[in-house]
Amino acid sequence: MEPPLHPTLRTLLARRDLRLALVSEERMLADGALDQPMRWVHSSDLVDPTPFLADDLVLLTTGTQFPSGDHEGIAAYVERLVQRGVNGLGFGSGVHSQGIPPELVAACQARGLPLFEVPYDVPFIAIARGHAEAIAAQTYARRTWALEAQRALAIAALRPRGLESALTELSRRLGCWVGLFDATGLVVHEHPIGAGGATPAISEAASALLQRGSSASRAFDDAEAPHTLFTLGRTxxxxxxxxxxxxxxxxxxxAVVTSVIAMAGLSMEQGVVLARERRRLNAQLLESLLTDDPTLARRVLGSLPAAPIVVAVGDAAQAAAVTEWWDRRRSEGTASFLAVGPEGLTICISAAAEGAFDELAAQLGVRVGVSAASDYRSFSQAHAQAVTALGRGTSGVTRYADAAGSGMLDALASEESRLLAAARLAPLRVHDAKAGSDLEATLRSWLEHDARIDAAADAMGVHRHTIRARIAQAAQVLGVDLSSFPARAELWAALQLAATG
Incomplete structure (x- = not known):
């Protein structure tokens, strides 16, 4: 724990050699009145010594300035001391009067100002000297604490996950909550865990500070508690x-906090370099896995996610945020392999952990395509399935099994195929527009009912001769023989693809 910053009046009263006696009832004093920082001890018998006083000091007096029975004058004197920020008043007994005037006791009690009695044989200079000794001891204690803290932080930094260990040690040394935010503003480490330190206000403040992009620090109050934020890295x-x-x-x-900030910044910079080299290595290992041979990847990495596996492909532009997210999953025991290739960010995990992709999409808002379960001998096929699912999906997680179930024509749908379909149907649509006819709808209904005239007539509510005449007219406009299956199949495909445009 961090030692106190300054000696206090309680510290002074605890010195047995001075034999100081607190006259005020502590329960009647303001909260923490005896524990406020006491920067110095001053003595004065002036009626108004406040022009010569500083903040956070204790005043000593013999009371020669108090006329006997001067209730109002003593009350005004105490009020001036309180307004000036005096932390306590010591009265030298036996110099001017025996004991402390009751008017002074009552005035100090009313204003919550600590009042203590100084024995006749204890000189004021002894009290000032005692406080100076306390300041020197406190200064030595804090410097010793700072050296020990920096040594402990350096040792913690050498442990596995050194940055997190150092921050945990800093939290213990300062006796307060410490949290680490990544570049996106997410909490990646905190101590004590679950203490509720990472409130929405702190997270918002960290995100705002990071979005400014410049190296800075910021102090603010959250729920009436002071907090300090420091950015890591260069502008x-x-x-x-x-x-x-x-x-x-x-x-x-x-000094202790600055050492941790420097250590954390260096650690993260080194982490970025290592991550860049790891991405380059994994990209080469991905090329090896796409040959359906995991031997090289296992030899280099030591292990791969246990089969059966699923492969996912997402947008490479979100690779940094996704990689950080998966690194945290890996630390929790979820094995994974990530690499950026020409098709995007590839993620390989065990099929049993496939639900993690839904968490990823929900938390980071990324879009991914996921393959069916496979083994490493079919890695290239699983990768192709993931790319197909990504292309078919619009948001969140799209699984290949769902994409494949939507039909062959959907798989063939593209901008080029839609343009070809529209061109094939253009003569029919031009005719309908000019003549006010309904040949395209009739043709679609006829094909939907397996080219049966009666069924199409019932569906459209017209006579079967009308359907037969329209089909013949559509065949003439399109210049095709609709009695053949290939012509019907091509026309059906054109109608379906044009409907998806």
Whole structure:
């Protein structure tokens, strides 16, 4: 834990050699009145010493400035001290009066100002010297704490997952919550875990600071608690941010925090370099896997996700965010292989963990195509299925089994095929527009009912001779013989493809 920043009045009162006695009832004082930082001890018998006082000090007096029975004057004196920020008042007993005037006791009690008695044989200089010694001891303690903290942080950084270990150690040394955000503003590590430190306000503040793109720090209050945010990385290349549920107090605290910020920034920069090399290696291993031979990939990586596997392909532009997400999954025990290829980002995992793709799409809003379950000897086929599913999907996760079930014509649908279908049907549509006829609809209904005149007539509510005449007229306009199956099949395909345009 971090030692206190400054000695307090409670610290001074605890010194047995000074024999100081608190006269005020502690329960009647303001909360924490005895534990406020005490920067110095000053003595004065002036009626109004406030022009010569500084904040956060304790004032000593012998009371020569108080006329006997001057209730209003003493009350005004105490009020001036409180307004000036004096933390306590010490009264030297036996110099001007025996004991402390009751008017002073009552005034201090009314304003919550701690009042203590100084024995006659204890000089004020001894109190000032005692406080100076406490300041020196406190300064030494904090410098010792800072050195020990930096040593502990350096040791933590050498452990596996060194950055997370160092941040956990920082949290313990400061005695507060510490969180690490990645470049997208997501919390990737926190300590204590589950303490509720990563509130929406902190996450929004971290995201806003990262979006600015410049190296910076920011202090703010969340639910009346002070927090400090520090970006990681250089301007234009931010790698994340660290949030600390405290404000940086003195030079020692800032030195410890600064060392962690530097360590984290260096770690993330190195991580980026390693990630770039890993992507290059995995891209080459993907080419090997696409030959349906996992031998090289296993030899290089040591292991691959257990078969049966599923392969997914997503947009390569989202590779960085997806890779970070999968790295966290890997740390939780989900084995995976990721690589960027010409078709996009390829992800390979065990079929048993296939539900992770739905989580990925929900959390990051990415679009992926997923193959059917396969083994590594059919990796290229699974990869082709994933590419097909990605092309057929519009959002979220599209599985090849669902895409394949939609029909052969849907698989053949493309902009070029739709243009060809529209061109094939153009004469029919021109005729319908000019003549006000309904040949295209009649032809579609006839083909939907297996080229049966009576069924098409019933479906359209017209006489069968009308259907027969329209079909003959459509065949003449299109210049085809609709008595042959190939002509009917081609026309049916054109009608279906044109309807998807």
């Amino acid at each position: 234009g290349h931010l790698r994340g941010a660290i949030a600390i549920a405290a404000s940086a107090h003195d030079a020692e605290t800032r």
